[in-house]
Amino acid sequence: MADPKILETFPNPAAHRDYLIEHTHHEFTSVCPMTGHPDFADITVRYVANKTCVELKSLKLYFHAYRNEGIFFEAATNKICDDIGNALKPRSLTIVANWKARGGFSSVVTADWKKKK
Template structure:
């Protein structure tokens, strides 16, 4: 196999930078290692962001997420690292990263982080009439 895990997040220009829109990724096959036991941890990651001037390229995101497979990481630390790396790479207007980790010791763990660009305010939500 020629594809290898990588921490390089590639980007491309936002095709519609004048509009706020949400990009959502669902990554159901995330794995890392428990830093205490070395056993595998499994999670689904949800990444929602409103792009600034750039977007993250999907294959590089896949290889980036894969790069944690052999690394020991606490759930809180890995979720915050992913957030920091994405903010550095794409400088989004808004970013939310949620890691939903499978059960470990009878406990499920969800970790959610958020980033908002300085001065960015979301548009007011549009209230649609109820369906008749």
């Protein structure tokens, strides 16, 4: 399973301001745990940083760690949300996973991160 320790951060250069950061990875791949067939998605990470931002090479390596993992769409999207949220502790975070059609269905799974109280 993808290790969230792969994710690296750097200081937010404008921590005094709310501004939206959006990264989309167009080559996300995992494996359906039921059929063993590959699943493909565009994963969009949309967040307002607090003290740190995610470093893109580490984000790419984190996403590539899912390549051979058997995981359902919903589980992958929510794990990504939790892992990035816990690494960044952003003011807000939304993960949008746009899964490519397979078996006649395409799916979009959206997860929002909230700080634990």
